Amino acid sequence: MNSSAAASDPHSTHVLASDSDDDEHLQEHGILKGGSDSHPHQQQRQGSADSSSTIVSIDSTDGHPPKYARESFEYSEPGHDREYDQGLSVERGGGGSSGFHGSAEGESDKGLWMQALTTLVIAVSGLICAGWLLDAVQHWPVFLEISELIILIPILLNLKGNLEMNLASRLSTASNMGLLDTPSSRNGFIKGNLALLQLQSLTVGSVAGLFSFALGMIVHPTTNNLEEIALMISSSMLCASASSFILGSFMCGLVLICRHFHVNPDNIAVPLASSFGDLVTLVILSGIAVFMDDYIQTPLCISLLLILLALIPVWLYIVRKNKYVSEVVKEGWGPVFSAMVIASTAGLTLERYINQFPGMAMISPVLNGLTGNIGSIYASRISTALHANIQENYRSTEKTLFLVHIPIEVLFLAVISLLGLGDVQWSFAVVAGYSVVALTLVTMSLALAKWITRLFWKWGYDPDNYALPILTSLIDVLGTALLVIGFWALGYGKDAATTPPASV
Structure with a gap:
């Protein structure tokens, strides 16, 4: 895609650019490619998504300030002591030695393995808790009386997870580019993104509540009233807003800590945003639904x-006045709502089979969340590499992420089997079937992450805002469908419940 095409595309403004017109500042913090000291704005994006892409996009024609201020990677992943084979490096002006060194085969695997394994073990703990909680709350009176709440759960979790993952991805890229190093840009960027998160959470919360109720009406036509609609939407919005405040603040602090200790936040922030987002959102939604159900016949829900x-x-006004997110607010809705429509399929499938297959409420969030996290790490790394004009070592990263997934799945099966969580009817066939589903899904997740991220970049859209929602919603649908197919093929469920399963 040439520069003229990018300039005519209104979506090309969100890729990295410098907000300083001072040439000396740009030279001090710029990217040196192959020893060249050319001005970053003179570089062009050329070729397909496979080729190196420039660190900056064509500047916005409407004069809006860009998201990222300066281009400077200042961390090295553990074990990195040499550059990419392509000879690309990112260095600070003035002879600084610190910089981002690409993932060299072998050496990069150790750093990615250590960071991803630690993060995913923590993340899967949150997913197990979320699955256990979902397995418990499905039997609560409010969820039995208003079955649409079960449909709402995967839709809201997907929407909220996408918002926090997008935030984590933007923060990771901004951190790696040095935007969070100075107080003025750091405070403005963080405040703007937290305000944007509140605006997005309230909006998607209202749409998710209404959409879930509409789906419930289609699947289970019953006599419903205004109070139930108000309870659904208000619970969804209040839950989304509260969890966004908690998780958004946590993500900002986490990325700043990663920056301070020279750890790549791409390997850490997105999985934790997704996993703890599910748990926090489910806890808040359950508590709000129970509380609101006691006042369903009062004006409280409508008020x-x-x-x-x-x-x-109010939040829209605040966001539009912030130069770091004023453009993002225009472009982030399409993928989020597209993901909601895709994820609704998973919600309907879960609501249909959650009672037929014991333990599905326990297994489904962990299976979909873990494989989605694997793909999200990969997508976030690719997005940062594209923004920074650095070639990601695809084969090495894919191999490492695939292998790191296996011990975590084993740990998950061992924990829920030993603790008896989810009333899963374990047998050798069920374990083998689950393993096939999990390995198939993680392979699909890595392939989709690479394809979707590079495709959006090629089209001129910022993958930080577009790739993750589509990726995670597709994984939710594929994972739930594969799980149902696997259970059905094994004869697992109510029909098999009368036969005691063999021990694992």
């Missing part, structure tokens, strides 16, 4: 709904 709706234009 709360009106207040939450009135906050949307």
Whole structure:
């Protein structure tokens, strides 16, 4: 894609650019490619997504400030002591030696393995807790009386997870580019993104609640009233807003800590945002639903709904005045709502089979979440590499992420089997079937992450805002479908419940 095409594309403004017109500043913090000291804005994006892409996009024609201020990687992954085979390096001006060194075969595997393994073990703990909680709350009176809440859960978790993962991906890229190193740009960027997260969470919360209720009406036509609709939407919006505040603050702090200790946040922030997002959101949603159910016949639900709706234009005004996110607010809705539509299939499937297959409420969030996290790490790394004009070592990263997935799956099976979580009817056939499903899904996740991220970049869209929602929603649908097919093929479920399963 040439520069003229990029300039005519309104979506090309979100790729990295410098917000300084001072040439000396750009030379001090610029990217040196192959020893060249050319101005970053003179570089062009050429070829397909496989080729090196420039660190900056064509500047916005409407004069809006860009998201990222300066281009400077200042961390090295553990074990990295040499550059990419392509000879690309990112160095600070003035002879600084610190920089981002690409993943060299073998040496990079250790760093990625250590960071990803540690992060995913923590993440899977959150997913296990979320699965255990979902398995418990499905039997609560409010979820039995308003079955649409079960449909809402995967849709809301997917939407909220996408918002936090997008935030984590933007923060990771901004951190790696040095935007969070100075107080002025750091404070403005973080405040703007937290305000944007509130705007997005209230909006998607309202749409998710209404959409879930509409799907419930289609699947289970019953007599419903305004109070139930108000309870669904207000619970969804309040839950989304509260969890966004908690998780957004946590993500900002986590990325800053990673920057301080020279750890790549691409390997850490996105999985934790997704996994703890599911747990925190599910805890808050369950508590709000129970509380609101006691006041369903009072004006509380409708009054709360009106207040939450009135906050949307307030947050919109705040976001539009922040130079770091004023453009992002225009482009982030398409992938999020597209992901909601895709994820609704997973919600309907879960609501249909959650009672037929014991333990599905326990297994499904962990299976989908873990494989989605693997793909998200890969997509986040590719996105940062594309922004920084650095070639990601695809084969090495894919191999490492695939292998790191295996011991975590073994750990998950051992924990829920030993603790008896989820009432899963374990047998050798069920373990083997689950293993086939998990390995198939993680392979699909890595392939989709690479394809989707590079495709959006090729089209001129920032993968930090577009890739992860589509990726994770597809993984939710594919994982739930593969799990149902696997259970059905094994004869697992209510029909097999009368036969005691063999021990694992």
